[in-house]
Amino acid sequence: MDQQNLEAIMGLIMNSGNAKSDAMEAIxxxxxxxxxLADKKIKDAEESLTMAHKSQTGLLTKEAQGDNMTVTLLTVHSQDHLMTAIAFKDLAIEIIELHRRISK
Structure with a gap:
């Protein structure tokens, strides 16, 4: 795996992890x-997910241009982190809304 792909994969893992952590802090x-603070943390999570998506888009663009890379466990792990963070952020928004309603 070349350095550019490794950096993109690590960016996916790092930014996805940050997004999930921010979503948990929002809850x-x-x-x-x-x-x-909850709203700020969700915004932070969304910004981290945007960064993760940029890393993913770079990898997908290279693939679409015919520059195929070897899929490793690290690659799969990065995609797993991204999908989990997206789902977690979406659920956090719903949980926050429930807390908002309960507090009224």
Whole structure:
């Protein structure tokens, strides 16, 4: 695997992990009725996911141009992190909304 692909894969893992952590912190803030912080943490999660998507798009673009790479366990792991972070962020938004309703 070349350095550019490795950096993209590590970017996927790092940014996806950051997004999931921010989403968890958003839920914790909502549990404490700190909805301003919860909203900020969700925004942070979305920004991290945007960065992760940029890494993924770079890999997909290279593949579409015929520059195929060997799929390794690390590659699969990075995609798993991204999909989990997306699902977790979406669920966090719903949980925060429930806490918002309960607090009213």
């Amino acid at each position: 914790q803030a909502a549990k404490s009725n700190d909805f301003e």
